[in-house]
Each structure stands twice: as structure tokens, then as C-alpha cells.
Amino acid sequence: MQLIRLHLCRILALLLLDAVAGTSVSLGRRPVVSGNTSLIETLQAKASAVAAKYAGILSSTPDETPSRRVSLINLQDIGYFTTISVGSNNQNFLVNIDTGSAVFWIPVLGCFSCPPEGQFFNPASSSSYTVLDATPAILSYGLGSVEGYFASDTARFAGLTAVSQPVFMVTAEDSDMLNEMEIGGDGILGLAYSGGLIQPGILSTESPTILANLASEGLLNNNYFCLWFNQSSVISNFQSSDPNGGILSVGIADTTLYSGSFDFFPIVSIPMMNSDGTTENALFFWAVNVASASFGTVALAGPSGLQVVIDSGSTLIAVDSSTLSSILLELSSVTTLRDFGNGIYVVSCSNVADLPSFSFSFGSGGSSFSLSHSDYIFKDDQYCALGITALPSGTFTSTWIFGDVFMKKYFTVFDYGNKQVGFALASDGLTPGNGVALTSAILSAGGTSSPTSASASSAGGSSSAKSASTNTRTSATAGSVEGLALVVAVLAACMLL
Numbered sequence: 001m002q003l004i005r006l007h008l009c010r011i012l013a014l015l016l017l018d019a020v021a022g023t024s025v026s027l028g029r030r031p032v033v034s035g036n037t038s039l040i041e042t043l044q045a046k047a048s049a050v051a052a053k054y055a056g057i058l059s060s061t062p063d064e065t066p067s068r069r070v071s072l073i074n075l076q077d078i079g080y081f082t083t084i085s086v087g088s089n090n091q092n093f094l095v096n097i098d099t100g101s102a103v104f105w106i107p108v109l110g111c112f113s114c115p116p117e118g119q120f121f122n123p124a125s126s127s128s129y130t131v132l133d134a135t136p137a138i139l140s141y142g143l144g145s146v147e148g149y150f151a152s153d154t155a156r157f158a159g160l161t162a163v164s165q166p167v168f169m170v171t172a173e174d175s176d177m178l179n180e181m182e183i184g185g186d187g188i189l190g191l192a193y194s195g196g197l198i199q200p201g202i203l204s205t206e207s208p209t210i211l212a213n214l215a216s217e218g219l220l221n222n223n224y225f226c227l228w229f230n231q232s233s234v235i236s237n238f239q240s241s242d243p244n245g246g247i248l249s250v251g252i253a254d255t256t257l258y259s260g261s262f263d264f265f266p267i268v269s270i271p272m273m274n275s276d277g278t279t280e281n282a283l284f285f286w287a288v289n290v291a292s293a294s295f296g297t298v299a300l301a302g303p304s305g306l307q308v309v310i311d312s313g314s315t316l317i318a319v320d321s322s323t324l325s326s327i328l329l330e331l332s333s334v335t336t337l338r339d340f341g342n343g344i345y346v347v348s349c350s351n352v353a354d355l356p357s358f359s360f361s362f363g364s365g366g367s368s369f370s371l372s373h374s375d376y377i378f379k380d381d382q383y384c385a386l387g388i389t390a391l392p393s394g395t396f397t398s399t400w401i402f403g404d405v406f407m408k409k410y411f412t413v414f415d416y417g418n419k420q421v422g423f424a425l426a427s428d429g430l431t432p433g434n435g436v437a438l439t440s441a442i443l444s445a446g447g448t449s450s451p452t453s454a455s456a457s458s459a460g461g462s463s464s465a466k467s468a469s470t471n472t473r474t475s476a477t478a479g480s481v482e483g484l485a486l487v488v489a490v491l492a493a494c495m496l497l
Contacts, residue, residue: 007256053118074233074245076406077315077378081185082248084210085156086167087126093119093186097248099286099414100226101190102209103139104155105146105168113172118186118261121169128154132166139168144177146170155210157189158250162214166207191225193267193416194284211250215416221251222440223417227253227312228257229408232429244429255435258411258424262438264446265363266420270307270399284369285309286414286421290400291365295327303398308362310412310421314403317358317388323400325388330356331386334387343389352384354379369423375409411435418443 040354052268072080081094086106093106107114109122121440132150139146148170159366173181191209208216215223226249233242247257265288268279287309293300300323319327324343331337331347334354349356355373362369387405413422427433437443 033461048450053174069391072230072246072248073241073243074230074235075184075241076231076235078231079184080246080312082189084189086121086165087153088128089125090156091119091121091126093121094184095187095189096185096313097191097227098192098311099186100309100311100313101188102148102164102192102194102284103168103188103190103207105139105148105170106187106405107173108148108169108171111171113174113178114170115178115182117278117459121167122170123151126153130164137168138170141177144174144180146172146174146177147172150207157210157214158248160214160219160250162210162219163217165210167208180451183333191414192284193286193414194282194418208420211416220416222443223251224413224443225250226257226411226416227407228254228411228426229404230429231408231426253411253413253435253438255437256432258435259427259433260424261436262413262422262424262442263362263367264413264415264418264420264422264443266446268307270309285311287399288362288421289364291361291363293323293358293360295358296330298326298330300326302400302425305398308360308400308402310407310414311401311403312407314401315387315405316401316403317371318391318401318403318404319388320397320400321390321393324388327358327388340385346384347377347384347386349379349382349384352379358388359457369410371406371409374442376405402420413438415443418446422445 072082074080080097082097084095084104086093092402095104095106107118107120109120109124111120113122130152132152134149136147136149139148146168148168150166151169152164152166155162155167170187189210191211211220211225214220227246229246230244230248233245235242247254253262267283267285268287268289269283269287270287271279271281287307290302290306290308293302293306300319302323303339304321328337328345331345334356335351335473336348342345352373357370357372357378359368359370361367378385378387391399391401409426410423411426413424415422422438424435425433
């Protein structure tokens with residue numbers, strides 16, 4: 001459920017006020033539920049969803065409050081979920097953490113087309129429940145849509161309580177969305193920079209994200225949150241999950257989960273298309289400028305005014321078609337390529353170690369970041385698939401999407417207070433990091449840039465990180481065409497969420 005399309009029409013401002021308490025939360029996911037759709041059909045549907053989503057578009061010490069953290073559950077590198085409680089009686093829901101969207105929604109009791117094995121919110125049992133706008137509304141996503149209305153209720157997330165949190169109560173899911181939700185999870189918790197995703201003429205209620213709401217109540221220390229995805233997750237087959245998949249922390253960065261210091265980059269506005277066909281520049285996504293990029297010895301020009309969106313709701317890296325062509329041409333000089341369709345390519349496993357690095361710098365330049373073959377290649381016992389795909393023509397023409405392929409390598413800080421994103425080399429999940437503690441002064445100054453730390457460590461990656469990353473991606477079931485389909489399905493499924 002990761003690359004989900006959002007009709008981004010009207011952007012709301014985030015209300016980020018006083019500083020608050022540090023917290024961390026575990027992410028989890030329900031096991032895969034088998035369906036009638038073949039793996040190939042699933043692959044074709046999910047790979048195309050990347051176009052839909054963007055069609056219009058730790059041991060450091062907090063000031064006072066200690067961090068709360070629970071291990072994060074990862075399912076086949078497809079999605080990361082957290083449990084959130086809603087209502088005065090703490091009704092629990094498993095929701096996808098998505099930094100590429102901003103609406104929080106869950107199914108309400110009486111939803112006739114929601115997965116029956118999921119959880120349903122019961123308004124009658126919550127004394128703090130209030131309807132904000134009873135007018136039926138439809139939220140359209142990459143592969144499917146949901147219908148419902150806006151309400152508000154008490155929500156508890158990461159050990160913190162948001163009073164009067166806007167929640168979109170889903171009364172119906174179309175067949176495509178139903179199929180996606182049956183894979184796992186009950187709803188979506190959007191954590192984009194901006195505080196709302198409103199379709200003109202449909203929704204009359206502002207919908208700040210839960211973190212923006214907590215910030216407005218003075219509950220978030222430094223107004224930031226972090227994501228760390230465990231490179232050493234142990235996945236044995238397509239049905240399994242890893243309870244140690246990662247950490248989402250609010251208001252604190254655990255120094256054991258990264259090494260060195262952070263490089264911060266200001267978020268930038270990107271052109272977004274309204275439903276009437278007009279465009280506007282908006283600070284909605286966690287997007288930063290790209291200063292330079294290269295694949296091996298080839299400089300990648302990219303579109304003019306290139307930006308990249310850091311999106312936990314996507315697994316793959318998505319670039320423009322021209323850039324992907326340049327990458328494929330470079331790969332073809334050292335390996336054989338097979339086009340599996342829908343933007344998914346398979347390379348020869350015999351010389352994966354010879355594949356070049358994908359390097360880039362953000363903002364105005366400086367530190368270089370890099371992904372090696374062990375970061376962007378997914379493997380099973382027989383096939384190796386490329387974790388880089390293309391956004392279709394006309395889709396965010398000056399924007400790339402960096403999903404979990406990038407975020408596994410780099411611990412990421414999403415800083416509301418200073419309107420910036422920060423990266424440090426992530427620990428591999430086997431050996432603790434020795435990161436520089438993230439302080440308010442560092443945040444205010446935009447980090448402590450160390451140009452050699454990121455590039456030197458990233459160029460090849462530590463041997464343990466590379467081994468762990470490879471192990472994570474070598475666990476799918478092997479076997480002729482079905483084995484290949486499974487590998488690519490794992491990749492493509494990630495693109496949907």
C-alpha cells in the first residue's frame with residue numbers, strides 16, 4: 001500500500017507552534033492475505049501506481065521527556081505500519097506511515113466494502129467523537145478510492161495524545177482499494193509536510209496531520225520526527241514479517257541508529273496540479289532540490305529545476321524516463337538487462353558486484369550521497385531486479401521520488417520547525433552507530449555539514465551494511481518465472497503504497 005495516488009488540490013498550512021516531548025513508536029503490518037489476482041497482474045497494477053500517486057504533482061537526550069520506542073515491523077520491504085488509538089476508549093488501528101500524503105483515515109463501523117478481518121471504528125463507544133462535516137466525500141488514490149466524511153476524536157500516537165484530531169471516517173472502499181487493504185493494515189496515517197489534502201468543492205474541513213496537531217498543542221520537542229529502516233530485516237518468504245523492521249521516533253534522534261552528523265536541506269515548493277487543471281507551487285511534500293546526480297561515470301542531467309520527494313510511502317526510486325534511459329544504458333555496458341514490463345528491469349546476477357553506484361547531492365551541493373548495487377538491487381536465489389523505475393511522461397516532470405531504497409541507507413529527519421530534511425548514514429541494524437547527537441542548536445543551524453562523511457561511507461557502504469542489505473533482498477522464494485514474478489511483485493507492491 002505504499003505508492004498511493006493523491007489528488008492534491010488545495011494545500012493547507014501546518015500550524016507548528018511550541019516545542020515538545022521526544023517519543024518513538026513501533027511500526028507493524030498484518031500478514032499478507034492471498035487473493036485471486038496473479039502475481040504478474042498484481043505487479044502490473046502496482047507498478048503503474050507510481051504514476052497515479054504523483055499524477056498532479058535514539059541515544060541523544062531530549063530536553064526533558066525520555067523517548068518511547070518499540071520495534072518496527074517490516075513485511076517484505078513492502079510497508080511499515082504503526083498502531084494508533086482513536087476515541088475515548090482507545091480503539092486501535094494499524095495504519096501505514098506515509099510521508100507522501102497528509103490525510104489520516106480509518107474504516108468506520110458499517111463500512112460494507114472494507115476488509116471484514118480489519119478493525120472498524122465505533123463512534124457510539126467514544127464520548128469524544130464529533131462529526132466535523134457529514135457531507136460525503138471521496139478521496140482518490142492510485143489504485144482505488146475511499147468514501148467517507150470528516151470527524152474528530154482523541155488520537156493517541158507515539159505515547160502522545162492529540163485532542164480533536166481530524167479523522168476521515170471511511171464508509172466505503174472501491175474494489176481496487178479493498179484488494180489493497182486486504183494485504184494488510186486498516187488505514188493510512190499521512191505525515192506529509194503540509195497539514196491537509198483537500199479537494200476543492202468536496203471537503204470543507206481542514207485536516208492537519210496528527211504531528212501538526214500535536215505541535216499546535218505544544219507537545220513535540222523541536223517539532224521533528226525521524227525514520228530508520230532496518231537494513232538487516234530477516235524476511236524468509238512473501239508471507240513473513242520482521243518485528244525488528246525499524247523505528248519511527250518523534251522529537252528525538254537515537255545516535256545508535258546512525259553514524260556521523262547530519263546534512264540538512266531546506267524543503268522546497270513543487271508545482272502541483274489542481275482538479276481544474278491549473279497548477280500552483282506548494283510546500284506540501286518533504287521535497288529538496290537536487291544539485292547533481294550521476295550513475296557510475298555518467299552525469300545525469302535530469303529535468304531543469306530538479307527536486308526529489310522523500311517518501312516513506314514508496315519503496316523504489318522513481319526518476320524521469322530520460323534519466324532511467326541513461327541509467328539503463330550505463331547498466332547495459334556491464335550487464336545484461338531484461339525488461340519485465342511496467343518499468344521493472346532485471347539484471348544478470350553473475351556480476352552484480354560490478355554495477356556502478358548511483359550518487360547525488362542535494363540543496364546547493366556539498367555532501368555527496370550514494371547508493372551501491374547492494375542498495376538498489378533486489379535479489380532472490382535466481383534473479384536480480386533493479387530498484388529504480390521511471391515516472392511516466394507528464395508526471396511531476398521536474399521531480400524524482402526517493403522511497404525506502406534510499407531511506408534504508410540514510411536515517412532521515414523530517415523537521416517541521418525549520419522546514420528542512422536531514423540525512424545521516426544509517427546503522428545497519430547489526431552494529432550500533434555512533435552518531436553526533438542532534439541538538440536544537442544543530443537543527444536551527446541547518447546541521448553540521450561534513451562533505452566527506454556521507455560520500456566516503458556511502459560509496460561502497462560498510463561491509464556489514466552491504467551484506468545485511470543483500471540478505472534482506474535475497475529472501476523471496478526462488479523458481480523460474482514465478483520466482484522472478486515474486487521478486488518484482490515485492491518491488492512493485494512497494495510502489496503502490
